[in-house]
Amino acid sequence: xxxxxxxxxxxxxxxxxxxxxxLETFHGLLADAEITAVEHWGRxxxxxxxxGQSAGYYVVAQFQADPARIKPFENAxxxxxxxxxxxxxxxxxxxxxxxxxxGDDEDEDDDREDRDEDEED
Numbered sequence: 001x002x003x004x005x006x007x008x009x010x011x012x013x014x015x016x017x018x019x020x021x022x023l024e025t026f027h028g029l030l031a032d033a034e035i036t037a038v039e040h041w042g043r044x045x046x047x048x049x050x051x052g053q054s055a056g057y058y059v060v061a062q063f064q065a066d067p068a069r070i071k072p073f074e075n076a077x078x079x080x081x082x083x084x085x086x087x088x089x090x091x092x093x094x095x096x097x098x099x100x101x102x103g104d105d106e107d108e109d110d111d112r113e114d115r116d117e118d119e120e121d
Contacts, residue, residue: 001034001064003091008077009056009084012043019057022082029073033065050084062091 010019019040027035041058050056065073070088077086 002067003036003062003064004070004088005060005062005091006086006088008059008061008086009046009050010059011051011053011082011084012055012057014057014082016040016057018082019059022080023059023061026073026077026080027061027063029076030063030065030069033063033069035061035063037062046084053084056084 008023010022014022023038027033038059038061041060043055043057046054046056074086074088077083
């Protein structure tokens with residue numbers, strides 16, 4: 001068993017209940033996998049349009065699974081039109097958290113000010 005992390009980008013028109021149902025179905029395909037965390041990041045603006053969509057609903061999940069189960073799992077994700085994009089990676093620790101959910105915006109502002117001062121020198 002290996003530890004993985006997946007980021008899903010669903011169509012933004014889906015309701016959270018629909019997304020939860022899809023997640024249940026997808027995670028069921030992993031059979032004996034252990035889902036350790038699921039975080040809904042919510043609706044976010046995409047950097048560029050995907051399948052005519054300018055926004056997507058992001059979900060990040062961490063799980064432990066047999067590596068042989070990953071390919072069939074990804075094939076099922078590719079077949080679902082509600083999934084705009086997905087990325088499965090081998091997990092190397094804590095889950096990534098977007099800056100807007102961290103709550104440490106003040107630190108980022110300080111970093112920007114430091115960079116601005118460096119550029120002036």
